[in-house]
Amino acid sequence: MAGDGNSAYGSRPFKRSRSHFADRITADGRDGWPVRAGRYRLVVSRACPWASRALISRRLLGLEKALSLAVADPVQDDRSWRFTLDPDGRDPVLGIRFLSEAYDRRETGYPGGVSVPAIVEVTGGTLVTNDYQRITLDLATEWTALHREGAPDLYPRARRDEIDAVMAEVYEDVNNGVYRAGFATGQTEYEAACAGVFRRLEALADRLARQRYLVGDTITEADIRLFTTLVRFDAVYHGHFKCNRWKLSENPVLWAYARDLYQTPGFGDTVDFDHIKRHYHQVHTGINPTGIVPLGPDLSGWLAPHHREELGGRPFGDGTPPGPVPADEEVPARGRP
Template sequence: MSTYRTEGEFKRDARYIGSRVTADGRFGYPVEPGRYRLVVSRACPWASRAIIVRRLLGLEDVLSMGVCGPTHDVRSWTFDLDPGGRDPVLGIERLQEAYFRRFPGYERGITVPAIVDVLTGEVVTNDYDPLTLDLSTEWTAYHREGAPRLYPEALRAEIDEVNELVFRDVNNGVYRCGFAGSQEAYENAYRRLFARLDWLSERLSRRRYLVGDSITEADVRLFTTLVRFDAVYHGHYKCNREKLTEMPVLWAYTRDLFQTPGFGDTVDFDQIKRHYYEVHRDINPSGIVPLGPDLSGWQEPHGRESLGGTPFGAGTPPTAPADR
C-alpha cells in the first residue's frame, strides 16, 4: 500500500500501472490461457476482490495464481508460503522482482493484486479497479459454463455509482480512519464511514444484493471490507461505533455472501489479522495479534432469501476451489 498524508488526512497513492490484459491486446497484452499469473495475498482486501472474481468466473485453469504471505517488509510482498520462499511459476522470492524487470528502480508501492506476464517475468498491471472488471468483460471466452454476470451492461452505470460511494467512504474510508494523522481528519473519516454504512444498511434492508437481483461486482467490493471489519478495522483502525455483528442488516448480508461459494471459502482470517497487526507497526508497535473475535457466527442462518434474488442469477455456483 502506497500512502501519504496531507494535513493529517490519509491519501492513497493511486498512481498504478495502467496496462491491461484485454481480448484485443490493445495494451500489448492479449488474453491468452496460461500466459499470466495473478499474484495476490489473502490478507489484502484489494487482492481478495480478484481472488473471488477469478473463482466465480471459473478462470482457475487459464489464469494461475501465486499467493504471497500475509506479512511483508518495506520493500515487497514475498512468497514465503511456497517451498523455499520462491514462487513455483515465476521463480522469484519477491514480487518486487517482477516490477523491477519492467521498471528498473520502480519507486512506487509494490502492491497486490498484480498480474505478471509469465513469458517475460514482468509485471503487467497492479491497478486493482479495472483488473476485476476486465476479468468479467475481457476474459469471457474462458468463463466457466454458468458463470455469473458480475458486470452486466444494463447495470453498469448503477454499479459504478455504488462502487464509487463505497470506495470513497467504506473501502478507503476505514484506511482514512486508521491512518489519520490528526483528530480532525480521523473524526471526519469516521463520520463518513458510518454514515455510508447506515446508508448501505437502509439500501440492503429491502434488497438482497446491492444492485439487481444477483451478485455483482458491487457486492464483491463491499464484502472484502465488511468481512475484515470486526477482525481488524473495528479495533486496529478505530472504526468502533459498532461492530459488524452489531449492525443487523449488514451482518446478515455479509454472512449471506460468506456462505456463498466463492466468497467465504477464499477468506483466511488468520492471515488477515497477521498482516494488519504485524505489518502496521506505526499503529500497533508491539506487533501482537489478537486472538479474537469469535468466528463461530459466520455460518449461522442469515434469512436473506426472503428478500428475493438468487446469488448467481441464471448461472450456477463454482465448483470446490482447487487452489483456494
C-alpha cells in the same frame, strides 16, 4: 496492499496512490496484452481487500485454470511481498522471491510501492498491471471466452451506471474510508473519516433491508467490493483502525448480508482470517508497535443462518455456483471459522 506505500506505517496522513501500471489485458490485446489461457499469473495476498476482489472474481468466473495464482506471505518486509509460503521461499512458476522483482523487470528503479493484486506475465516474469480498480472489471468483461459454463455476469451492461455509482460511494466512504480513519494523524481528520464510514454503512443497510444485493437481484461487482471490507470489519477495522462506533455483528442487516455472501461459494472460501489479522497487526507498526495479534473475534457467527434468501434474488442469475476450490488453493483451517 494496493497503493498503501509507506503510509502503512502511520508516518503521515493517508493518501492512496493511483496504480502506476495500468495496462489492460483485453480480448483484442489493444494494450499489447491479449487474453490467453496460461499466459499470466495473478499475485495476491489474502490479507488485502483489493486483492481479495480479484480472488473472488476469479473463483466466481471459473478462471482458475486460465489464470494461475500466487499467494504471498501476509507479512511483507521492506523488500515487498514475499513468497515465503512456497518451498524455498520462491514462487514456483515465476521463480522469484519478492514481487518487487517483477516490478523491476517492468521498470527499473520504480519509486512507488509494490502492491497487490498484480498480474505478471509468466514468460519473462514482467509485471503487466497493478490496476486494482480495473483488474476485476476486465476479468468480468474481457475474459469471457475463458469463463466457466454458468459463470455469472458480474458487470451486466444494463446495470453498469448504477453499479458504478454504488461502487464510487462504497470506495470513497467505506473501502478507502476505513484507511483514512486508521491512518489519520489528527483528531479532526480521524473523526471526519470515521463518521463518513458509518454514515455510508447506515445508508447501505437501509438499501439492503429491502433487497438482497446492492444492484438488481443478483451478485455484481458492487457486492464483491463491499464484502471485502465488511469481512475484515470486526477482525481489524473496528479495533485496529478505530472504526468502533459499532461492530458489523451489531448491525442486523449488514451482518446478515455479509454472512449471506460469505456462505456463497466463491466468497468465504477465499477468505483467510489468519492472514488478515497477522498482516494488519504485524505490518502496521505505526498503529500497533508491539505487533501483538489479537485472539478474537469469535468467527463462528460467519456460519450462522442469515435468512437473506427470504428477500428473493438469484445469487448467480441464470448461471450456477462455482465448483469446489482447487485443492492447492484451499484456505488452511486456522484461517476459517
